[in-house]
Amino acid sequence: MKLMKSLFAATAIVALAAGAAQGKQLVYCSEASPAHFDPGPLTGGNDFDATSHAIYNRLVEFVPGGTEVAPALAESWEISEDGLEITFKLRPGVKWHTTPYFTPTRDFNAEDVVFSFERQWKEDSVWYNYLEGMTWDYFQGMDMPKYLKEIVAVDDLTVKFVLTEPNAPMIANLAMDFASIVSKEYADKLEADGNLAAFSTQPVGTGPFMFVDYQLDTVIRYQAFADYWDGKQPIDDLVFAITTDPSVRAQRLLAGECDIMPYPAPADIAQLQNDPNLTVMEQEGLNIGYMSYNVTEPPFDNVNVRKALTMAIDKAAIIEAVYQGAGQDAKNLIPPTMWSYNDAIPADEYNPEEAKRLLEEAGVTDLTTDLWAMPVSRPYNPNAQRVAELIQSDWAAVGVNANIVSYEWTEYRERGKQEDRKGPFQIGWTGDNGDPDNFFATLFSCSAIGVSNYSMWCNDEFEALIQEAKTTSDQEKRAELYTKAQEIFKAEEPAMTLAHSRVFMPMKKTVLNYKMSPLGNHSFKGVDIQE
C-alpha cells in the first residue's frame, strides 16, 4: 500500500520533472554534502553554498564578487551618532517560499529578524538547542553576545540593533551566512507540530531558489523561486551534484556531467584551461597560509632566529610544487585584495647563506625541532605535508633538523594552541567578512592566545593599533592603523607568511554571468545558461 502511494507520488514528480526538464538546468558539482539546511549553526563553506546563498537572504549582503556590503532584506540602515544603535528599514513585500511542507500566510517582517538572531542568542529559546549537540559557532565566534545588547522590532518593517559598544565590523558581520533570516511563522508551525528537527532538513527561506529534494551525499535539487523579491532567476533548476574528490569533479566537468565546479586540484587546472569547451575563472583568495613560530619557545623567542628560518625557506619552490602556480607569495598577513594592504613591505628574501650566518650569530647550531603539518587539505594550503617536506629539506641545508609531526585535525589544532607547543606550526585562515580585523585580531591579538594565536605572540604596540582600529568607524583612519600594524608584524616575524592561494572556478563556456566571490562562497544568483 505504502509502495503504491509512493509510486503515485513519484509519478507525479516524474511528470513534474518532465515538465521542468524543458527549463534551464544548472548542475554544480559541489565538494561536500551540507551537514543540514539551517545556516545558523553551520560552519563549512559547502554548507553555506547549499543553504544561505541558495535558499536564504540576509539583512545586508556582500555584493556579488566583492566584499562591500549592500542592502538586501534591509533597504537601508542608519547608525546613531554614538555608534550604539543601528536601525534597519526592511524591504516590504518579500515573500517566503511556498513548499509542499509549508505555506506562508504573511510576508517577511521584523519578527523574523528578531527571531533569527534570538534563537542563536537566548538560551531560553526552544530553538537555541533544537538539534542535539548544536552550537551557534559563528554567532559566538564573531563575539555577537558580547556586542549585542538587544534587538527590537520597532514596527513591522523597522528593526533596531542596540550594541554594548561601538563595533566597526558589525554591519559586515550581519552580511555573513550565520545571520541569514529564517521564518518565524515556519518555526512556530514546527514548534506546534513538535517537529523542530525539520527546520534543518526542510528549509524555508526568502532566497532565489527553493529547496526541492536532498538525497544524502548524492544530490540536492532546487527550483527557482518565482516570487523572489529581486526577480525570478534566469535558470529554472539548480542541482548540486556532490562529488568529494577533486579529480573526479574535474573529470565530471570534462565529461559534461556538470556545468561548473569549485576547487579543482592544482594539478588539473592546466588541462581544464586547455579544454575548448571550458573557461576557468580565477581570483585571489581571501586567505593566508602561514607557519607560526612559538615566540615563547627558545630559540624561536629570538626574532633573528625567526627571520633566519624564514629566510632559509625557498617559498617560490613551495608555491610551485605545492600550489602549482595557484598560489601567490604572501608578504603580509592579509591578502592584497583587502583594503589596508601594505604594499611597501618588501617580500621575504630567500638566502640560505645569510640565514646560516644569522643562525650562527644567534648561537643556534645543531637545532632540532618539530615541524607541524596539517593532516588535511585546506583552501589556503592544499598540502601541508608536502610543504613540510620542502621546508625540511631547505632547513637541512642551513643545519636545522626538522621532524614532521601531524595529528588528526581537531587534535592538531588543540595541541597547536597549547602555550608550551614545540616547533613551528603550519596553519592558515580564510576570511569571514572581508574586514582586516577578522585577520589581525582573530589571529594575533593577545586575547587570542590559547584560541587562535598559534604564535603566543602578544606585542603591545601591535595590540594597541588593532584595538584602536576596531572601535574606529572611519575606514581611512582604520586603514592607516592596519598599515602600521603590518610593519610591526613583519619586523617581529611571529609567523612565516607563506602564500595566498588563488581560487579557480572552471565552468562550461555556456555558463553566463557567474561571479566569483572573494569570500569563497558559491552563489548562483543571476547565473544563466546559454542554450
Added chain:
Amino acid sequence: MLNFILRRLALIVPTVIGISLCAFFFVRVLPGDPILAMAGQHGVTPERYEILREQFGYNLPIWQQYLDYLGNVLQGNFGVSLSTKRPVLTEFMALFPATIELALVAMLFAVAVGIPAGIFAAVKRGSWFDQFTMGVALTGYSMPIFWWGLLLIIFFSGYLGWTPVSGRISLTFFLRPITGFMLVDTLLYGNWPAFVSALRHLILPAIVLGTIPLAVIARQTRSAMLEVLGEDYVRTARAKGLSPRRVVNVHALRNALIPVVTTIGLQVGLLLGGAILTETIFSWPGIGKWMIDSISKRDYVVVQSGLLLIALIVMAVNLLVDVLYAVINPRIRVK
C-alpha cells in the same frame, strides 16, 4: 534443522555483545574530542563545552555510557550524527541500498563470469585457455583495486568517454527513491532510459569491486570441479558412455557448486571492505564512503553505530550461508 539454527544463534549472542563492546570502546579510545569535533573553526567556550558533555552523557562513568548506548540500540536508537544531527540509522538506511546494489551487481558479475570460466578451465585442464584464465584470475586476485579503479576511470571514462565518471544515475533524471535500489526504482517508475543510465553508472564500480571475488570464484570453481571430475561416480558416469557435456552439467557441476556457494557467502565481508575503496574512488554514495568520511571527520557516533551495524550484517549473512550450506549438504548438521 531448527536445532542447528538455534545452536548457531546461541553462539552468536556472545559474539554480538562482543561486537557492541568493541564498537563502543574503539570509539572511546579514538584520539580527539567529540565535542571539539562538532565545533567549527571558532571552537566552543568552556561553559558550552561542559553543557554539551553533559548533554551527550560523556561525563558519566564509561560502563554507564555503554549500558545507555546498548539500551538505546535495543530500542532501535543508534544515536545522532555529530555533523549532520540526523539519526545514524536514517543515514544508514539511506545509503545502504547504494552499497548493496553495488555489491550485488559486483557479485553477479563475478559469478556470471567466474563460474563458467572456472568450469571451462577445469574441463580443458592444462589447455591454453586454462592457463590464460588462471593467469588472469591470479592477477585479479593480486590487484590493488584502488589503483585498478583509477586506471579504469582514466581509460573508459576519461579517454574513451564510454562510461560516466561518477554518481549513480544521470542528473537529468529526478526519481525519488522507493526502494533505494536505482535499478529497481527506475523499473518501478517504468523509466527505461533512467534504467539504462543507472546501469551505465554501475558498470565500472561493479567491475572494480567484483574483480577479486571473480578471481576467487573462478579459482574455487576450477579446483572444486577438478576434484569432482576425479571422483569415482563421475568416472563411472563417463565409463557408462554418457556424453562429456552431460557428465559435466548433471553430475559434476551440482556437486562442485556446493563449496562455491560457501565461497560466495564468505565474500560478503570482503565485498564490504572493498566497497570502502571502490566507493571512495568513484564517489559512490554508500556506507563505505560514509564510514571513511566519518572516521576522518571524527563523527564518533557514526563510526560507533556504523561499525556495529556493518558487523551485524556480516554476521547475519554468514549465518544465512551456514544455514543454506546445511540445507544443501545435510552431513554438516550432525556434528
Added chain:
Amino acid sequence: MSEIQATPAPVKAEFGAGLREFWHYYSVNRGAVIGLVVFTLLVLIAIFAPLIAPHSPDQQYRDALLVPPMWDAMGDPRFLLGTDPVGRDILSRLIHGARYSLFIGLFVVVGALFVGVILGVLAGYFGGWVDAMIMRVMDIILAFPSLLLALVLVAILGPGLFNAMVAIAIVLQPHFARLVRAAVMAEKNREYVTAAKLSGASHIRLMLITILPNCLGPLIVQATLSFSNAILDAAALGFLGMGAQPPTPEWGTMLASAREFILRAPWVVTFPGLAILITVLAINLIGDGMRDALDPKLKRS
C-alpha cells in the same frame, strides 16, 4: 580463498628428502618458479636498494618537477621513470619502497603467525571454555570487514606505518588461529600424540613439538597468502592516508599523494601500482605453487 582446508600430513621422517620432494613438485609449476625468481629479485633489490637506486629517494630536484619517464619526448635521461611533484626520482623511490613492502609483509606475517599459532594451539589443545573464549574473540574480529577494522584501529593508534602493520596483523591473525585450532583438534587424538602423552610429555612439549609441526603445510600456505594480503592492505591504508606517511616511499602512500596528478602525470600513479601488483602476484604464484606441492591430494593426479 584465505581459508585453507586443514588436511595435514604427518611430517616426513627425513627433512632433506622432504625438501627434495617438495622442490620436485614445486618446480613442475612454471608460474610458481617465475614467482620465486621475481620475488628473489625483489628481495635483492630491497637489500641492496642504496646501491642500486640511481638517486637518494629523498633528494628533491627542484628543477625537475613531474618529469615524465625517460622514453617520453619530455623525459630526462637522469630519471628513468620520471619524477614526482617535488622532483624526487620515482625509480629510486620504488626501489626503496620495495624494502617497506617486503618488511610490512614479513612483520605482519610473523606477528600474525606468532599470535595466531599461540591462540590456535591453546584453543585446540585445551578445548572447553578456553576454546570458546578465544574463538568468540576471533569471531568478533572476523565479523568486521578487515579493511574497515584495520582503518578504525589505525585511527585509534594514529596513522603511521608501524601502527598500520600492527592493525593488519591483528586483522589477519584469526585466520591462523582458526587454521591451527582445527589442525590441533584433528591431531590431538591420533595415536602418536596419545603415545607421547603416555610417555609423560608436558603440555607445552605436546603442543609445540609433537602436534604443531604436523600442521606446518597449511600454515606455510596461509602465511604466503597473508604476506600478499598484508602488502595489499598496507597499500590500501596508505592510499586512504592512514598508512605510512609521506615522505616515506611506501608504494600505497606514493600512489595516494600522487593521486591528484592522475590526469596530468599518469606515471606517478601508474608505477607504484604496478610495483604493488607485480610483488603481490609473485607472492601469490609462490603461494599457489607451495599449496600444490604440499597438498597430497593434488600430488596423486
